[in-house]
Amino acid sequence: STTIFHVLSARMPAGAASVVTCVTNQAIDAVSEKLAITHEATNGMRILVLGNPSRVGKTAGRYTLANLCLRDSLVVSMKWALNLLQKVLKSVEALQQARQQRLWKAHRRSRLSLSYIENLPSVRRYKL
Numbered sequence: 001s002t003t004i005f006h007v008l009s010a011r012m013p014a015g016a017a018s019v020v021t022c023v024t025n026q027a028i029d030a031v032s033e034k035l036a037i038t039h040e041a042t043n044g045m046r047i048l049v050l051g052n053p054s055r056v057g058k059t060a061g062r063y064t065l066a067n068l069c070l071r072d073s074l075v076v077s078m079k080w081a082l083n084l085l086q087k088v089l090k091s092v093e094a095l096q097q098a099r100q101q102r103l104w105k106a107h108r109r110s111r112l113s114l115s116y117i118e119n120l121p122s123v124r125r126y127k128l
Contacts, residue, residue: 005034008045029057036063 004020012018022028028051036059038045049056049063061067069075103123117123 002034004031005037008035009038012045025051025056025060029060032057032060032063 008018008020020031022031028049032047032049035045035047047063048065048068049060051060051064053061053064053066056064100123
């Protein structure tokens with residue numbers, strides 16, 4: 001792992017990508033520990049560990065895709081926005097349902113059939 005770290009840190013140009021493969025989860029964690037030093041520094045190497053997060057070590061687990069997404073500010077912002085939009089959607093659906101009930105209530109007393117009322121353009125517009 002030390003040799004891999006020195007080769008990557010000395011020979012890799014800025015912005016380049018490299019793939020490091022390991023046979024065991026313990027080796028993945030050892031390489032991750034060395035590369036994590038540069039990852040935390042400004043303009044350091046970016047690390048992504050592909051593997052089962054429950055089987056790799058603690059250090060390597062921090063760099064799995066799922067854990068990197070949990071810490072990424074853009075992903076956190078997008079989750080917040082998605083949650084907000086879901087709440088707005090529920091509110092709009094509830095409002096449409098209330099409008100639909102209000103619109104249909106007056107027609108329930110009429111002699112018109114429900115299928116005729118449902119096909120009226122003003123009713124069809126409020127249908128979900």
